[in-house]
Structure formats: C-alpha cells, structure tokens
Amino acid sequence: MSSSSTALWYASRATGVVCLLLFTAVILLGLLVSRQGKLPGLPKFGVVHLHRYLSLLGIAFLAIHVLTAVADSYVNISLAAAIIPFVSKYQPFWLGLGAVSIDLMIAIIVTSLVRSRINRRTWRLVHWLAYACWPIAIAHSIGAGPDVRHGPLLWLTLACTATVAVAIAVRTAASQRTPAPDTQIRQLLADQSTQLQPARGDDPPRPSRIQNQTEAAYR
Amino acid sequence: MTTFVQQSSQPAPGDEPGSRTGQLGPNDASGQPEPRPISRLLPAPGKSSLDLRAHLRRHGQVPYRGRQGQLIEDLRAAGLTGRGGAAFPVHRKLSAVLSAPGRAVVVANGAEGEPASSKDKALLLLNPHLVLDGIQLAAEATGATDAVLYVALDAEKARWLNNLIAARRNANLDRLQVRLFAAPPKFLAGQESALASRISGGKALPAFAPPRVFERGVDGRPTFVSNVETLAHLSLIARYGPAWFTSAGTPDEPGTMICTLHQADGRMDLTEAALGTPLAELLDLRKAGAVLTGGYHGAWLPTATAARLTLANASLRRHGASVGAGVLAALPAGRCGLLETARVARYLALESAGQCGPCRNGLPRIAGALADLANVGQGRRPNATLLQDLDRWSWLVYKRGACAHPDGTVRFVTSALKTFEAEITAHRQGRCTGTITRPFLPLGGESM
C-alpha cells in the first residue's frame, strides 16, 4: 500500500467521523427547530441557520469522504458506487448503504435549497427522509469501517446514536402531550371565570308549519 | 294570521312585473299588514312538486342549451347571485370554472351548517327537482363530468333522494349521474374549501386559498360550488328567462330568496320573499327587542333601525348588516340579547376548525368574555377590562384565519356590543334587563 493511498484511506475515514458528528448535530438541531426551541445566547433563527450551515458543512466533508475513498487505489470503489447503491465491487452491501444514505441526503438538500419554491407538503415529506438517512449512514459506518467497531470510535457512535434516540423520544412525547385543537378550544372555554347559566327548562324543538308539511309531503 | 306563504299564482313567463314586489295586502284582524306572498320555489301548503310527472308538467324537461357557456349570458342578465350567504354573481363563478383547466365538478351545496337556517333542507324536501335540474344545467354550462349533491342526511332521506335521482335517470332527464354525499353536521361543513376537502375524501376543514375551489377543488379539479337554492333559481331562469327573474326584487338585487324567520312568539317560518321586501313585513317587530339579520355571521340591529330596512344588501350594508343566507330573528322582549349572543359565540368558538392560531385562541376568549358579561346577578360584576379585551381580541382574529369564520364571528359580536349597549351598562352595574333565560336562538344542528 503506497503512502498516498494510506493517506487517502485515513482521510476518508477521518472525514467519515467528522460527518458522523456533523450530521448528528444537524439532526439534533432539526429536532430542536421542530420543538420551537432556542439555544442559549442565540435568537430562534440561530437554531434554523445553524441547522442549515452545519448540514452544508457536512455535505462538504461528505464529498471529501467519498472522493478520497474513490481516489484511493488500494480498494476498488468507483464514483458511481457512491451514488448508485450496491454496485461497488468492494463491500457492495455496506458501501451500498452509504450510497442510499447519500441519495436521500441529495434529495433532502436539493429540496431544502429550493424550499420556498416547491409545494410545502412535498418538502416536508422529503425532509422526513432524514429519519431514514441518518440510521442508514450509521449502519454504513459500522459495516464499512472496521475502526468503528471497537475503541473510542465505537463509544462515539454509541453516544451519537443514544443522543439522537433520546432526542427523538422527547420530541415524540412532547407532540403527543400537545392537545388537539378542539381540546385546546374546550380548555380555553372551561378556563373562563364563569360559565353560561344553564338554561332552565329549554324550549322543546319548535315545530314550524313548513316542517310539518315537509314531513307529510314526502311520506 | 298566517305567516306561511300562500301560493296566489304560479311563477310563469306571463307574469306582470311588479305585481308582487313589496306590496302590502289588506290588514289582518290584529292590524299587522299582511304581506302579499311570492312563490317561485316553495309550493303551496298541501301541494308539493315531489312527483316527477307533476314537475315535468309544470316546468317541462331540463332546458339544456346544447352548448357550454350558453346559460352564463342569461344568468348575467338576470343578475342571479348566490343564495348561500356570499351573494357572489353566479355567472362569474360559472365562467371562472369553465375557463379553468381540467374537467369540472359541480357540487350542489345543501350542507346548511347554520343551525338557524332551514331553507335548504326544506327546498330539498319540497322541490328537489328544481335543484336537480339546476345541477344538470350548471354541469352543461361548465362542461362538468361529475355532479355531487352535498347534504346532511339520515339513511331514510338519503334513500328517498337516491330514488328520485334514479327515477330521473330512467326518464332520461339527467345527462350526468348525481352522487349523494353526506355533509357532516358542522357549521363549517358548507364552506367551499371544507366541502371540497370532504368530498375528496378528507376532513371537512377549510383550506388556505389560493387556489380557490373554482381552480382546484374536489380532487384538484375546477369545482363549481353552489347553494341548492341558487341552483333552483338557475333552473327557472333557464326556462323563463332573465326578464321574468328580475320582475321581482330590486334592480340591483333581483329575484326572491327563501328566508328562515324566527318570530318573537317562538314560531319558525319559511317564507319566500322578493329581495327588497321591508323587514317589517317579514318579522313581527311589535314584540321584538332587537333583530338579527344574516344569521350567526350576521349582525344585530335595534328594532327601530330594522323597521326601516329591507331584505337587501344595499339597505343593510349601511348598518353593518347583510342578507346572508336569509336568516332573520326577532329577539322577543324580555330576553337578554347579551345572553343569546354569548351562547352563540360559545357555539361559534366550538365550531372553529382549530387550524389557525388566532382563531383557536381568540374565539374561545371572546366567548368567555361574553359569558362573563352576560352572567350577572347576585351583585356579580363582569371583569373591568372586559370590553377592552373584547375589542383587542376581535382585532386580533379579524382576517387572520384561513376562512371567514373569525371574521363573521367578530361582525356578529361587534354588532351585539353596539346594539345592546344599554344592556351592557346594566350588566356592568350587576343588573340584567332580561327576565327569561331560556335559549331563543337554536344551536343544535339537525340533519334532514
């Protein structure tokens, strides 16, 4: 193995780790946005912007991660294999997962770049693919990267996974606690200081002439 | 005294213009002038147009024009506007649907979510063939390939209507199959985008516009939504022409309208009246403390004011009121208008779709404040900031929802605060001028 190949191989693995950290941060920030949360010291739009900028930074590192792996002559990975799943000759399955995750990422990023110009529902549906993209990337990292299966990188991966899992659980619980609109309305009405006096002896439904006639007529 | 419409003569091309518009008949025994009734849509008591043969004898076959768009010119000349509350010119709506790309859908809107209104249900029971004719004509005019009759039904009446529709198909009257669709018994069920959403298989909740339903409605197709009474008028105009139609009503607001009248003595009547008829001819105002025009998105008026006004937007708009869907109520003396308003406001808050933050937050607070204002006695006084709060919340919800529900509610509440000013003063001192607390205005929805 030539030294430049080793360097490329290391670069690919290193940028892979950076991607893990960046995209973990991105998904956590995304969850924070959906909970209308704030980061201390930053305005609300700070969370939105940080989420966006880190994802773009992540894409940059992802590009290096792919290109260095492709350039490395020690293993045979074509550029096409980075985007078309499961066509690689080297570790087709695990790299294929990486390609799947990249494809989802491309869809998410592209739709987000033009989000003000596309259908709202379309954007949301594609963006939700992030919940698939992230675990698939994790799986790729475990399968394709032997470093990740032991030592500090293993702990790092576990920590990231645990954090994201907890964040999703908290988010889900919060949205389930939010009452439905009708309940909110009823709650507000009930909270008012007084209730309308219950009517004493409601009138029976008033039979009008037309009503009597309609009943008779159609029979 | 009879307040039910008498059919003095049948609508027909040879009618003398002006013979029935706004003229008073002889006084009855109690001194109340007897309105000379007009009848184009509602048949006389005892008579009905349900029988298909009788309908065909009376009005003939559906007068198809043979080409798309032909009818639209006649409707423009007739000046027919929607009878569902918005009073939008029918010819413009038809043109809009006709020119929108895609295969159109015609929906006859019989949802009538307003609890105080019964005219559409009555029309469908008493003269359904006029409505069904109208559907076919509107379909031809727009080139529609699907037709839906949207109405709140029980199983028995659904079967009965389906039989009627089948009989028409067998007689080769209808070119398009009319599909019956159940409308939920909700106030907003008849709102055009809620209706389109429901018929497309979703929930009856309003949608954000644009696009309006005339461009993208049911299943994303251009949709012509029309109140059932409007379609009945349409089918008569197609037969007897615009000149016949404009022979009743006013020059700016021609034709007749079926009104649901809630009289002060507790009766509810349905009357077809020419637009421009003085309100005093429709409602017995002698025992009325106030008058509600245009239903629960309409406006309260002092009796003295209402006595000078007519059933026409030209007359009512100057006082912040409108004809709406023809609901008129005379609040009996001895009732507290604030209590009635508070009850309706609570209903309107509960009927909010709950989709928009301002409406979801504002309407219940407004209703609560009105309840606070209405509920006095034993020296209890309402909150000191109540009127300011009401004012602020009304401003916060107005035109900030996806539909007109908060706007109509604000109009209704604001008119109440103006009309019942004296009652408000009394209530703030812990007194109520009303003596009867039984509800007057109906709030329970009933399906056909």
Add this chain to the structure above:
Amino acid sequence: MNATQGLHSQELKLRVNPIACSGHGVCAELLPELISIDEWGYPLLADIPVPAHLARQARRTVTDCPALALLLTRK
C-alpha cells in the same frame, strides 16, 4: 416608464398561511420592520407592500420559516 412605475410593477406583499403557521416566531426576528408577534405567538404582518430595500431580507425570511408558512406574493 418611470422609476415609481417600475416599483409598483414589482410590488411584493407578505402573506402568511395561517393553517401552516405554528407560531414559531422566526419571521419576526428576521424581519422586525414588517412582522411582529401577537400575544399568542402568531405573526402580525404590516399591511403595506414590501419596500424595495427589504425585498431581499423578505425573501430570506420566507425561506427560513420552519413551517414554510410565510409567502411573498407579487401584485
């Protein structure tokens, strides 16, 4: 065609889709000149056309709304 006419033909108006709006409030932070927040957290839009010098910021604000509820409509 004079300068004012050009401005009018480019008249932009801010609108909010109240169904999509979740009351996040990012818009008011980004465009305080035209958007404020009511007592329930929902945006109050100034009822004027977007001035030319704010057009770019308005576009960015539309892009940044997490719910995609803010719209810029052209007259």
